[in-house]
Amino acid sequence: MLGLAVVLGAVLGFASLKFKVEGNPLVDKVDAILPQIQCGQCGYPGCKPYAEAIGAGNAPINLCAPGGEATMLRLADLLGVEPQPLAAEHAADKPKQVAFIDEQTCIGCTLCFQACPVDAIVGAAKQMHTIIESECTGCELCLPPCPVDCITMERVDEGISGWKWKYPVYPISETVRDAKVNT
Amino acid sequence: MRTLYPFHGGVHPADHKSESAQLGIAVAPLPQRLVVSLFQHRGSPAKPVVTIGEQVLKGQRIGAAEGMISSSVHAPSSGRITAIELHPAPHHSGLPDLSITLETDGEERWIERQPMDYCAIDPSGLRQHLQDMGVVGLGGAAFPSHVKLNANHLETLVINAAECEPYITCDDMLMRERAAEVVQGIMIAQHAMGARNVLIGIEDNKPLAIASMQAACQGTGMEVVVVPTLYPSGSTKQLIKLLTGKEVPSGGLPTQIGVQCFNVATAYSMHRVANHGEPVISRLVTLTGNVEEARNYEVLIGTPIGELVKLARPKADTTGYIMGGPMMGLPLTDLSVPVVKATNCIIATSKALFPPLPRAMPCIRCTRCAAACPADLQPQELFWFAKSKNFEKAQEYKLFDCIECGCCSYVCPSHIPLVQFYRFAKSEISAQEKDRKAADLARERHEFREFRQEREKLEKAARHAAKAAEAAARAAKTSEGGGDADVDAAAAAKKAAIQAAIERAKAKKAAVKPQNVDDLPPEAQAKIDEIDERRAQAKETAEQTVTAQNTDEGQSA
Numbered sequence: 001m002l003g004l005a006v007v008l009g010a011v012l013g014f015a016s017l018k019f020k021v022e023g024n025p026l027v028d029k030v031d032a033i034l035p036q037i038q039c040g041q042c043g044y045p046g047c048k049p050y051a052e053a054i055g056a057g058n059a060p061i062n063l064c065a066p067g068g069e070a071t072m073l074r075l076a077d078l079l080g081v082e083p084q085p086l087a088a089e090h091a092a093d094k095p096k097q098v099a100f101i102d103e104q105t106c107i108g109c110t111l112c113f114q115a116c117p118v119d120a121i122v123g124a125a126k127q128m129h130t131i132i133e134s135e136c137t138g139c140e141l142c143l144p145p146c147p148v149d150c151i152t153m154e155r156v157d158e159g160i161s162g163w164k165w166k167y168p169v170y171p172i173s174e175t176v177r178d179a180k181v182n183t
Numbered sequence: 184m185r186t187l188y189p190f191h192g193g194v195h196p197a198d199h200k201s202e203s204a205q206l207g208i209a210v211a212p213l214p215q216r217l218v219v220s221l222f223q224h225r226g227s228p229a230k231p232v233v234t235i236g237e238q239v240l241k242g243q244r245i246g247a248a249e250g251m252i253s254s255s256v257h258a259p260s261s262g263r264i265t266a267i268e269l270h271p272a273p274h275h276s277g278l279p280d281l282s283i284t285l286e287t288d289g290e291e292r293w294i295e296r297q298p299m300d301y302c303a304i305d306p307s308g309l310r311q312h313l314q315d316m317g318v319v320g321l322g323g324a325a326f327p328s329h330v331k332l333n334a335n336h337l338e339t340l341v342i343n344a345a346e347c348e349p350y351i352t353c354d355d356m357l358m359r360e361r362a363a364e365v366v367q368g369i370m371i372a373q374h375a376m377g378a379r380n381v382l383i384g385i386e387d388n389k390p391l392a393i394a395s396m397q398a399a400c401q402g403t404g405m406e407v408v409v410v411p412t413l414y415p416s417g418s419t420k421q422l423i424k425l426l427t428g429k430e431v432p433s434g435g436l437p438t439q440i441g442v443q444c445f446n447v448a449t450a451y452s453m454h455r456v457a458n459h460g461e462p463v464i465s466r467l468v469t470l471t472g473n474v475e476e477a478r479n480y481e482v483l484i485g486t487p488i489g490e491l492v493k494l495a496r497p498k499a500d501t502t503g504y505i506m507g508g509p510m511m512g513l514p515l516t517d518l519s520v521p522v523v524k525a526t527n528c529i530i531a532t533s534k535a536l537f538p539p540l541p542r543a544m545p546c547i548r549c550t551r552c553a554a555a556c557p558a559d560l561q562p563q564e565l566f567w568f569a570k571s572k573n574f575e576k577a578q579e580y581k582l583f584d585c586i587e588c589g590c591c592s593y594v595c596p597s598h599i600p601l602v603q604f605y606r607f608a609k610s611e612i613s614a615q616e617k618d619r620k621a622a623d624l625a626r627e628r629h630e631f632r633e634f635r636q637e638r639e640k641l642e643k644a645a646r647h648a649a650k651a652a653e654a655a656a657r658a659a660k661t662s663e664g665g666g667d668a669d670v671d672a673a674a675a676a677k678k679a680a681i682q683a684a685i686e687r688a689k690a691k692k693a694a695v696k697p698q699n700v701d702d703l704p705p706e707a708q709a710k711i712d713e714i715d716e717r718r719a720q721a722k723e724t725a726e727q728t729v730t731a732q733n734t735d736e737g738q739s740a
Contacts, residue, residue, distance in 0.1 A: 031626070036629065047629075048630075159278065165603070165607040166607065170603075
């Protein structure tokens with residue numbers, strides 16, 4: 001019996017070292033659902049810190065404004081909690097947007113690219129700055145630091161290649177409609 | 184007689200083919216204005232390579248392929264470029280797309296056409312040439328052909344001449360009238376991929392085309408296979424199954440099972456490109472439906488469809504037009520859209536030919552759709568998942584194997600627009616996938632930024648520490664040895680340089696004369712004097728402080 005205990009103890013001890021999990025896997029799963037805009041609208045300094053707060057059970061799941069209801073529902077599904085309505089200030093569904101620098105007005109102060117969470121602004125001191133459109137997440141964090149207000153947010157038009165089929169809407173039979181009204 | 188391997192399901196819609204197959208191919212007149220869309224193929228749009236006002240020749244390249252999956256576009260006639268702008272395009276979205284407008288001059292002056300010896304150049308060169316000449320699948324999907332030709336030692340090359348959609352007869356007429364040229368085109372594809380067998384699948388409702396192709400194939404080793412008329416036998420995967428018995432794996436490509444498939448009109452355009460040096464600037468279009476004279480026309484790409492349909496004299500009770508066939512076609516809302524490479528047919532609709540569908544009823548799970556589905560899917564389940572936006576489940580049920588043929592909607596006794604639901608779910612899933620990729624990129628960049636900031640902080644700290652250590656070492660040295668001659672000399676030189684700079688600045692300042700000081704009113708002059716005095720005082724105090732500091736430093740040293 002003692003031998004068995006020693007052997008099993010050794011196996012468990014070995015396994016705890018060998019299969020040690022680095023980090024919290026739940027945080028990674030939450031982080032994978034968050035849209036990675038890094039806007040900080042949730043009150044945390046980025047998506048990862050918010051994911052960590054959710055993982056630790058310290059934050060509600062309805063704070064992600066860019067993710068909207070879809071992200072909240074997926075988080076609720078992952079964590080097995082009740083869906084919560086989005087906070088009122090986060091509920092508005094914003095279209096996808098990217099920042100745009102008016103190059104006539106830019107004075108090359110470097111403040112915007114220090115604020116950019118994904119390094120999507122190129123420039124140097126006293127040189128004109130510009131946005132790398134494909135990398136911009138549209139977080140708006142570059143707007144407040146700009147001393148000359150030369151950054152605006154532009155809507156991204158879906159165009160033909162980005163166009164999506166809409167949810168089919170079709171008239172249903174009158175008998176069905178009447179039946180539904182009557183019940 | 185070759186054994187056929189029937190695919191699952193399929194439907195028999197009324198074929199309406201005889202109307203447009205009575206008369207031979209006619210050439211459509213040259214329109215005054217041609218609108219060439221830069222995005223008439225799958226993949227990425229072409230990039231314009233001409234400027235507004237430029238004179239172009241017939242067949243000159245006006246849009247260059249961008250990237251691997253893309254294709255070039257060419258001027259369909261000679262004339263002048265008048266606009267490069269957004270123009271309505273034949274697309275389900277109804278959105279406009281970047282197009283080049285060409286004012287034709289009626290002279291039809293060609294560029295220098297250079298036929299090529301495709302046997303002499305290597306296959307990659309041939310593929311490049313086909314991309315430059317704008318060869319894309321003309322069956323309706325418009326996928327760039329050079330991408331599909333990228334295969335070696337192919338077992339079977341399938342030529343799709345089934346033309347299973349009702350009303351369309353352009354491939355039928357092409358084979359009847361130009362069979363020899365089609366066969367020469369097939370030889371190019373066969374050569375490029377080293378295909379051992381060539382099977383040409385034609386539905387049995389086209390006896391004249393079958394006869395003419397059989398005659399043209401004599402002695403070439405190609406085999407014309409007559410397949411029963413059943414929609415959708417002209418779909419790539421279904422035709423491959425029918426002819427070879429092999430199934431293309433889910434989410435895979437035909438080349439994985441040693442088969443590739445081209446439309447017969449695509450083979451014909453390969454022949455025009457290689458043996459005549461003509462890029463793809465025209466195609467056969469069937470004009471049919473509710474018209475006085477249904478017929479096939481050889482039409483220049485870019486011809487406005489509104490102008491084209493007049494040739495067939497649509498009847499007065501025409502309600503609208505469909506581009507493509509009635510099963511998979513695209514209802515046109517705007518007749519200013521141009522003919523593109525995918526335009527195989529224009530059908531004029533009327534209430535008699537296309538009676539409005541009765542309103543939809545709920546799904547009763549009769550599974551008639553499952554019986555009709557040629558991809559062997561469970562459309563009633565897919566409908567359920569797409570309707571409830573349960574996309575993961577829809578993918579589990581192989582939503583992406585759906586070919587959107589419309590058999591399920593056709594047989595549905597509740598008249599539910601099933602295909603619309605599948606298209607919605609597919610595009611939603613693709614958009615989510617795109618968003619997920621963008622999120623991954625943003626995460627990676629954000630993490631790297633944090634890493635970079637941390638690294639910069641450490642580097643700064645290390646630099647400061649090194650500087651502090653250096654200063655400490657120097658201080659220790661000076662307190663030890665009471666000063667080094669070299670250090671003293673350097674310090675003296677530095678001081679002298681600073682002094683010289685101050686002198687220079689002073690001289691410069693003295694040289695600057697105040698402007699606009701003539702004829703000043705006395706109160707302004709008094710103010711200036713006061714300010715000058717204050718400045719002088721401040722200067723004196725500053726100089727005193729500096730001297731005091733210098734003496735302090737000298738004492739401490």
